[in-house]
Amino acid sequence: MKPIEEFLRAIDRGWKPAGAGRITLQVIGSTALMLRAGYERGTKDSDVLETPDITPEIKKALLDLAGKGSALFRAHRMYVDVVFRALLFLPTRPLFHPVPALDGLKNFRVEALDPVDVAVSKLARFSANDSYDIKAMADLGLIEHGRLLERFRLAMDAFSTDARAEDIPKFVKNLHAVERDHLLAPESEIDLPDWMQDRQ
Structure with a gap:
């Protein structure tokens, strides 16, 4: 299993549901390449796009659980960062793909940005x-x-x-x-x- 997949599974295990349904995490940057293309490069930050699913409460809980300095960061040497959409140079409708290897997560639906x-x-x-x-x-x-x-x-x-x-x-x-x-x-x-x- 890829280190990034292990990290995301650890987030899923540690998550305390804040509402009904699974939360969509739209992963961007080199982390998306690792999930989508079998690419490996040493990186610590896993950038997630801020979406309507990522409410202020969910963002805080996500960063508390898996942000820089968290227990999961110390265990996996990776951390989650939530990125504001307007900061990114992207088409108005970015193309995201489901990540089949992570279909079994209970609390999250992970999508990776197209290469x-x-x-x-x-x-x-x-x-x-x-x-x-x-x-x-x-x-x-x-x-x-x-x-x-x-x-x-x-x-x-x-x-x-x-x-x-x-x-x-x-x-x-x-x-x-x-x-x-x-x-x-x-x-x-x-x-x-x-x-x-x-x-x-």
């Missing part, structure tokens, strides 16, 4: 680890160039209507780096408004 959407989200920060994760997914054949470009454009549309738009030129540069270095593909032409082009 292409994970790659798109990582183009925002694009740290060395982010680049490494994207390359690993490309090497596994999980990132098709056309699909990446399609999802990138949808994420760009979602960001282009507010103050977050000023970061888009940086994301385009990061996309070009992935196309050039990881996909061995030509850089795509991305149409930007004049004021954005000035920031490139």
